[in-house]
Amino acid sequence: MNRISLLLAATAVLTIASPSALAAQPGSALLDTYHAAAMKEEPGFRDFSARRGEQFFHAKHGDTSCASCHTDNPKAGGKHAKTGKAIEPLAPVANAKRLSDAAKVEKWFKRNCNDVLQRACTAREKGDFVAWLVSVK
Amino acid sequence: MKTILVWDLPLRLFHWLFAFSFAAAWLTAESDEWLSLHAFFGYLMLGLIGFRLVWGLVGSRYARFSSFLYGPRAGLDYLRASLTGHAARHLGHNPAGSQAVYLLLGLGLLAGFSGLFVQGGEEQHGATAGAFGYVVGNLIKEGHGFLANLMLLVVFAHLAGVALESWLHKENLARSMVTGLKAAEPGTPAARPNRLIGLLLLAAVTAFGAGWFFYAWHEPVERMGGHDDAAREAPPVAFVGKTLPESALWQEECGSCHLAFHPSLLPARSWQSLLAGQDRHFRDDLGLEAATVAKLLAFAVPNSAEQHASEAAWKINRSVPADATPLRITETPYWVKKHREIAAADWKNPKVKSKANCAACHQDAEAGTYEDAAMRIPR
CATH class of the missing domain: 1.20.950.20 (Transmembrane di-heme cytochromes, Chain C)
Incomplete structure (x- = not known):
């Protein structure tokens, strides 16, 4: 069994134990996709890290970070830095719609990585970030 | 006597x-x-x-x-x-x-x-x-x-x-x-x-x-979808004209970063130009699928400023010269004229912040109707 399977098994146990949990762990299919992509991109890649995902979220690039709009708390709503438009919370625990539509996740990675990093994000960065969001309780 | x-x-x-x-x-x-x-x-x-x-x-x-x-x-x-x-x-x-x-x-x-x-x-x-x-x-x-x-x-x-x-x-x-x-x-x-x-x-x-x-x-503010807070502070809105068509996709795609500006606020050629350049949308690449762009155009073009009798649509369309294709509503001569007397302090108000934030003063901005009586400058 690889680590992902172990992780899934562990979360499955937690899911059954938790009364409010959903049937399928949000983001698991996404993580599988990013895992396969990361294996291709980085020969030495082994697994995602929620910790790295969290650091990535808070890391400053010039003046901005992901948290500039999304706030430091992934369970809180944010605000578009320029237009002030409200942004719903990122963590699936606070917003069940998050990570439920892979195309949408990709659309926002494309826009936001370009905005914050001035480049596309790597599969590892995306996977780390999703792993962290899923881990937020 | x-x-x-x-x-x-x-x-x-x-x-x-x-x-x-x-x-x-x-x-x-x-x-x-x-x-x-x-x-x-x-x-x-x-x-x-x-x-x-x-x-x-x-x-x-x-x-x-x-x-x-x-x-x-x-x-x-x-x-x-x-x-x-x-x-x-x-x-x-x-x-x-x-x-x-x-x-x-x-x-x-x-x-x-x-x-x-x-x-x-x-x-x-x-x-x-x-x-x-x-x-x-x-x-x-x-x-x-x-x-x-x-x-x-x-x-x-x-x-x-x-x-x-x-x-x-x-x-x-x-x-x-x-x-x-x-x-x-x-x-x-x-x-x-x-x-x-x-x-x-x-x-x-x-x-x-x-x-x-x-x-x-009471009633019109409800009908205009005013939020509870806004309704409490709302000026009397006695008359509400026709509602304008809405699109869930438009709301979703345009409304996640900024107010989903109603298509009746710009001529059709402006929307065509904006959507054709969606990969350079005010320096952002929106990364929209071709099918999504087509659906957005199918909503925007038949509901553009030329097509509606609302005051804002009619006046904006008439103010834009035939050879101009404004990409911002705030560039249209009617918008400029209509907002000329707004004080600098009101624009700087954190509740307003940006000229694109129509909803700060226009309670019915989402609906695109811009009724006169639904306008109120926040203080």
Whole structure:
């Protein structure tokens, strides 16, 4: 069994134990996709890290970070830095719609990585970030 | 000489309510923000004139038209006599004052009815909504304003006449219109007081006012999708025009970063250009799928500024030169003109922040209707 399977098994146990949990762990299919992509991109890649995902979220690039709009708390709503438009919370625990539509996740990675990093994000960065969001309780 | 009742209660109430409604309508014409109040005073005035016409037939002695049926010539003759100090005193309306009564009633009717058509044409609101388009509504508005100006002139003439007569005959005519009493030779017939009808008139006006403000305050704000907070602070929004088409996809794709500006706020060519350049959307690559772009265009083009009769759509479209393709609503000449007088401090207000934040002041920005009465600058 690889680590992902172990992780899934562990979360499955937690899911059954938790009364409010959903049937399928949000983001698991996404993580599988990013895992396969990361294996291709980085020969030495082994697994995602929620910790790295969290650091990535808070890391400053010039003046901005992901948290500039999304706030430091992934369970809180944010605000578009320029237009002030409200942004719903990122963590699936606070917003069940998050990570439920892979195309949408990709659309926002494309826009936001370009905005914050001035480049596309790597599969590892995306996977780390999703792993962290899923881990937020 | 003894004191008798000349002006019955309904007539006195009519007089002062008519004066008040005209003055209030005049003042509330100043800003679009007060349009619903302006319309209220217009309707009130029409209702009052309707009452006066009936009262002129069935009212007490001095209220009846038959007691002051003077032509314009008699009015002029009386005016000339007044100016030379030879005019005879009249207990009821004198021949010159009668001209003011007829002119004010007639002009009030014309101004009121023309207002209904302005509202129907320009705003697509009220009793005549949809009867015709913006152009005709705008033309009638010129006439409406002219009639109101003329009416104000007659009011001034009336006031001057009252002052002159009061001075000539050493009696306070304005006070008589409050108390209803005037000095008369013994044996002169007095007016019936008609207190009950006066009270009924007052009750009708009060009920109309209360009903209007309930209607203006609650229901339309709900209908416009105003949020609870906004509704509580909302100005009266009495009239709501046609709702504009909505699209869930448009809301979703355009509304996640900024207000989903309604397509009726820019010409079709602007939306085509914006969506063709969606990979360079004000320096952002939106990364939209071709199928999504096609669906967005299918909503935007048939609902662009050329296609809607709402005031904002019509005026924006007319203001944009044929060879220009503005990519921002804030670049259109109409937008610029309409927002020229907004103070710099209001733009800097954290609640406003950006010129793209239409919803900061326009409660119905999401719906695209930009009703005059739904506008309020946050302080």
